[in-house]
Amino acid sequence: MLIKRPKGTQDIIPGTIEKWHYLEEQIHKVCREYGYQEIRTPVFEATELFQRGVGETTDIVNKEMYTFLDKGQRSITLRPEGTASVCRAYVENKLYAQTLPAKLYYLGPMFRYENTQAGRYRQFHQFGIEVLGADDPLVDVEVINLLWDFLQRLGLRGLQVHINSVGCPQCRAVHGEKLLAFLMDKKDKLCPDCLSRLTRNPMRILDCKNKDCQALITNAPTTLDTLCPSCRQHWEKVQHYLKLVNIDFMINPKLVRGLDYYQKTAFEVMAEGIGAQSAICGGGRYDGLVEEIGGPPTPGIGFAAGLERILAVMQNQKIEIEDRNKAGVMVAILGDKARQEGFRLAGQLRQKGIITLMDLMGRGLKGQLKYADRVGARYVLILGEEELAKGIIIVRDMKIGDQQEIALANTVEFIEKQINSSEFEI
């Protein structure tokens, strides 16, 4: 094989695509029920959008973006996440002038230039929702509730919701100072990454995975310790509402998400058994983002869920989905006249919404039956010169292994009745 797909990309082929279709259906369904509307934005944007929207200090912007110059020398970036684009579209289309809040969801591929591993790809898919224009803690919980509901409907078990509040810029500044003071005499023991975080984004030292740093910060002040009265009240209410809707959550003061735009509520959903990358969804509140990219001051909150990771959990937990693509009917034909009549018949059956296949390989009857068996067709209609001459057709039930002759003219009606009868099971 000469040409292979680029590193970190995936071909989704028959056998797997059914799972994607199923996931996508569930997404559309749950979003509709919660009153969210789909938004589709370009898969590439001006690089500046992500630099400003995601944040210059983030790994995404620093090392993971697929950026290139187009023929007009514009710097273009394949979107690494969805929130910045949705906010841009919200501003550009003046959705703030319509009924608020804007409750939006999206679904599609994202791109990050990273080394691959289990659950990490260069092109991956996210489903996400965003609520723009509402700052009530109830909104935070509606968002988490939708997410949780969705995951429960899929039948996923053993998931954990981690939640934290990182405060607003004001209380975060206070936290930064306290953290700095706390680390004053420990500076030289921090890892190089954390040393640079110290000045750029000290909060992120809290979730450094380096063991030495972990030890240093065990008793460090967390953002929860320094919440201002307003943020504290918001945080208390979020917890209250979460309990109200019976969502078990775990407060994780070290949960400090990588994207610069998060404020107040931050959360993640973790799963086991899918490798080191165990976060299947992440989200939070980003009240300053819309303003940052040139819109009116607008509170916002949302999450993004990784579809590959959710599928990995489903596979790990052996959650099967029904295959609805099995053929109902396979038309087996012998001879050219039968071929023509069978082709016509297949067309009629398809018009009735019955999945109908027919031989396209010039196989003999035996081969056609074998094919019907392979593709899981329930009925085979056998039509040859003899049947044609008598004006009949043989209906073979592949599951029972039985067959009968019926009048050719009644075929569609007969099959329709069979398939709609309560006994019919693929």
Place this chain on the structure above:
RNA sequence: GUGGAUAUGGUGAAGCGGUUAACACACCGGAUUGUGGCUCCGGCAUGCGUGGGUUCAAGUCCCACUAUCCACCCCA
């Protein structure tokens, strides 16, 4: 960017220096002429990721490269 493991047909894999590269599954064909799933029979890699090297002899040893998988950082 860094580290580890692995690279043999459509798939899973044996082979670990010496004649024709096991085996299983899948696939294709056949077992009386128009009937599937079971069974039986037959077919299916001049080739062992790529390029060098060592050797009388290499899938088998050495080197480089590439790819894949996993892991670190971080995240979906």
